[in-house]
Amino acid sequence: MGSSWHCGIAIASVFVVVAAAACAAAEETPSRTFEYLYVDANEGGSSGGHVAIRFGDEVYHYQHQKPGVLRLYRESDQAFFHLYNALLNRNIRGVRVAVSDETYGILRDGFEEQRQIQEANFDQVASAAEDAALLEHFLRERSARRVGARDDGFSGFSLPAAGFFLPDGRDPIPPAPASPVLDALRTRVAQTRGLGFLPGREAELTGSLVALEPESPDAGSGSVSEEVPPPASYGFARRYRDGLVSLRALQVLECALPLRAESLRTGEGPDWTLSQEERARLARFAADLEQRLGELVASNRPDFGFPLLVGMARLEALHASVQTGHLFLLDALSDEDPQLPRAALGRNTPLLPSLDAENRAAFLAARAALIDGSTLEEARLADLESTGNRLLELEEGARGARDVRLHPGRMIPTRPARRTDLPELVAADAVLRDLLGRAAKGKLALEHELMQVYRYDLITRNCVTEVFRTIDRSLKEADGRNPDRRLGGHVGVGFNLNFIPFVSATSVETRWHVVDRYELPSRRRGLLRALYQHEGPIAVYLRESNTLTSTLYHRAHDDSFFLFFTDDAAVLRPLYGAINLASGIGAASIGLFLAPLDGGEVLSAGARGALFSLPELAFFNIRKGTFEFVTQDRSSSGKVQEISAW
């Protein structure tokens, strides 16, 4: 009995050990890869190089930003390559690291969790700042009213998407004939929910808006942590804004306000013309949207006003398209978006036809995807609005009509109205003052904490160190075993040079389980290779080696002044560097005289030109030139098209 019992234990132990080993082996079997990307140096934002981690089509990277904090960003790989490889003209080296499915998930989730915690932490302070600003306005407005005046310093409270129906300011809505489209929607709501529904919901919203109790986070709460997100909070200003947007949306519907002028835009030519079949399909989409908006008016979402306003404006656009046979889109850009000066387009005129062709192709693809669909998919409509607006905006800019408004990524039509007629709160002055004090104090305390937790440091806390810390933290949190085994080795930060981007890339290559590597040449180098294949090498070299005769490079506005490219001239680098140094000093000298006229632009470009020439004297290249615009013929498609071994 005893012996068989021992034997049983022994067999069981062996079984457990074997099973555990099998499990471990299965767990660590590399089945996926993620990439460590090293972006080499160029003048400008990251002269020391940059690093990022790519999981599938997502790229995570830490960026240093004012006022001295380091933030984790997530980009699509397309956007990342487009920016760093094409526009910023940098070589990118990628290594593919093989890991198990489990490790891949742990790492990706670790970066995403870190991003979300950071975002929530920064959002807390933004929310406190919004609270303080709104409370200050209410108090100023009350003081001004006592002497029969108004808060003149108040530029308005931005109500997203309300700008399609309401003007800025406090002026009442000018009398205009009711919109037949919104009139039909109003009738539908009255039929399904009763005549008193809209006035009743408006009264309810107004009541809760004026009775809103401002609340603010306690100062010095110590709520900023890298490990745990702060509890989700709905700040006073945001609650007020969402309530007010919802109230105004219902009022727009109740008055059946027409769209304001210039809310819709369209283009010329067959791409914008609709066939009978397409018109019929859009009419069906409009009917579906109207039905849905009839439900949205009763939504319990705290911010239902925003989708209601966007939906009503889109309903108008759909009806206009059906009636005219011409595709109309909402103007999805607003004057609050960043603007590109016409002069920048003028400097890049030769590229405009290609950019226009790319935009048109994207627009036509989005148009087909939406109209050929069996139902109205909102994301597809947003794609059509994004591509159509981008196409029209660049066309108008190229005609010299105006500066080009820009909006990165997918657009949603959010044209805001900056209203100054805010419903008054019932809270007494003393309450508001007390809350303002707490909000301001809370904001300062949070800012201080954020600076402590997310401070940037050149050596101990930069874009490289935080990538490795995030990896270490994720793996350690996932299990108590030696995390290095998951990657093949450990790349640490501390008393070593791994804080330097290119050193870290070498460490990764030697210590992690790298199964593949590639290099994506900078835009200029990639184009140069193509030229060498089709033209005589001497002619290409002589022409393209300098900025004066190069056909590939046209000096970007923010580039420093230089004459010779040295990134592809290893042997002649010191000689070219000396010439660049002299030309930089020369440009800076001229810039001294021009400074009163150009605000020091030439002086700055010359001085930077001289500075970035110094490493070239010692065979080290940083500067490569940048591009203001590029076509997407390479690198930005999300696929690495020019891969070469190191």
Place this chain on the structure above:
Amino acid sequence: MPSRHLALALAVLVVAAWGCSFLNSSGSISNSSGSISDSSDSSGSISTSVSSPFKSSSDSSGNSQDAYREDVRDYTASYVRSGGDFDAFERKIGSVAAKHGITDWELDNNTYLAIGQGFRKGGLKPIELAAWKSNLTRDDLSRAELIQKGYDGTP
């Protein structure tokens, strides 16, 4: 070899002088435009936006929906861990959806499926699920079913 050392020394100097990628943004931590796009989801260089490439749902509808579900799932999981105001949760779902071109997230089945997945990922216990489903769906049975499906991992 000496030139390699020299290059390394220069690189150290360069890093010390300019450091990593610098995002030229407002100088204030608390700057917020109140915009739905104001987040760390893409640093949003304006120079990429004249013909900016972006993942469009027309390129690959399946991938785009996967990405949407993944983002809603991850945020929900984070919310389960942090807790806090329920209205704030719904509002943030609105911000996440808007980045995917969706303003009316209640209409999209993927939202509820992903919320269910997020509940599971965040470690919500089955016994707590019923209350959450009821809060979120206002007792809409089909939406509650979608949350349950997401939670159960049913394809």
